[in-house]
Amino acid sequence: MTVEDLYHGISEIQPKYLEEADTYKARKPARWKKWAAAACICVCFGSAVPVLAAGDNKIAYELLYMISPSAAQKLKPVRISCEDNGIKMEVAAANIEGHKATILVSMQDVKGNRLDETADLFDSYSIHTPYDQRGGCFFAGYDEETATATFMLEIEQMNEVLIPGDKITFSVGEILVGKKHSDLKLETIDLVELPVINNFKANPDISGYGGMDLDSLEEDKIRLMEPDEESAVVLEKGVALTGYGILDNELHVQVRYADILETDNHGRIYLKNENGEAVYDQYSVSFRDEDGRDNYQEYIFPIPADGLDSYEMWGEFWTCSNGPIKGNWQVTFPLTD
Template sequence: MKAEILYEAISEINPKYIEEADMRVITKINPWKRFLVAAACLILCISLSIPALAATDNSFAYELLYTVSPELAQNLKPVRETCEDDGIKMEVVAASIEGDTVNILLAMQDMTGNRITASSDLMDSYSIHMPYDQTACCQLEKYDSETGIALWSITIDQAESKLKPGDKITFSVSEILSQKEHTEIKLDSIDVSNIIEATEFTVDPQIRGGAGNFDEDSMECKRLLLPEENGYKLCDGVILTGTGMVDGKLHIQCKYDDILNTDNHGYIYLKNSSGEVDEYYSSISFWADNKTDSYEEYIFDIPYDELAEFEIWGEFWTCNNAPIQGEWQVTFAISE
């Protein structure tokens, strides 16, 4: 059987069976990096290609896209594949290949209420099935409050194997978060002039990931702060659970509640009197005992006697609503 015929057949399979068979791996950017990739995704999308899209009957989606980027609205090719579940319609409006990048425009609309909002998030529940390993990111670009239509741009950076015009992609979503909140605050509860040496550490932390200078086998992963039982609430879903010096580095620990259902996440940074930001040296996340909440420990490689020059700030994305669950899936061919 030819590979093209085999893949065409596979592309029609429900994604949960494809995932179980592990037919391919696609890397999605971790939640903690979303704030870093948002601008990059938009820049990538602005260089894309919809001449015929305005002529279709989905002119409103085109108009929304045109307010985001006229350049983008000139070149993408119309797709118009839709599906609906639980009263929410998902539509792949347009897609195309541009060099090493595949660009997709996705629209979602609640047909029965207002569950889709300007802060909705696909919560990393989206899957992109294709013949080759790829890296993808998904960014909410535009929301229209009158119609309740939200537009997402999906950017796929191709690896060594390249998609060809006519190849099929299956895009699916299983969970949607709505009414997410963004909070950026100064952590006044931390006195940078009086941070003591930590003496109690977590025993056998169940590491689930990290960022920056992260090495799961390093001593830093074995000397993480013992979380305080009664921490300081920073915002809904985020609690400050520890601060201390460890081996000459500043450690700040937060607990994010129920991350699998809320996608609560964020980061800590230092800012001096001139407004210059000093990012963390590394960050390490590990599970709470309930395997539902997650601790994130941010480590700063700054001498203790220089800490007084900085303020400590945090930026957080949280949601206290349960995700909307469903099965949204479309399969479509891409064009050049």
């Protein structure tokens, strides 16, 4: 979901929007993804709708105005929808400017009350245009009265500009709700008495990298801890500390995120210096367990053991104990002048 915050393969809502908001609450970082142009079988089509036509979608616009008044003012109605599993998905509005497209999408539970303010599209969404592009999805808000969650999509074409007649297809397969966000001091880790790491994971199934300085990562020299499950400490439901210590004069901290394919459990480990300022890892490396269900993430900080006594260790986590709401939501809308 720009290289979003390469930090964990995820990033917060863009600063230009946060600066416009009077207040905002912490939101789950949104992953940015890249797609190649591909043909899609569309389950729901709309007739040619002028993106700049007049119209109204009051709830969606009010939610977006809370995040970005300037973005809301530029969006114009599209109003194309489809429904599956009792949930209606509507492309409410869009704006196209050169290589960039902004789209407002709402998900409404028309048969129950399954959605809430934690609704997340769980990386199950896809964006298709005639050209290669990358895009991200950001939670915009939730309206309890109508059981409607609204999301803002941003698409950036890699080489070509969208023109009238081009079509955008947006699809979603899962919606995750009941998520919990926590940010807590990790009292378990004693930064004064740190063990030396000498037990390493053999042939880890590496699933990804992240961090503030990926250029410093030498993949052929990576050594990761063997998870210590017997001494694992539960930090949050679905999150456990499975190891920490000093390796090559750097601090390593390893966390297990359980059942990620059903819960999207994830997070980050960071330090706070004596001024209360956050200090993030230089890079992190992830690997899966044998079943591919749990994900281990090891965070590396280039701070020697004798320089850590003035720091605190913190963890920020996004967890969920519910399984996703599954469906097949897909709409295609063409662009006109």
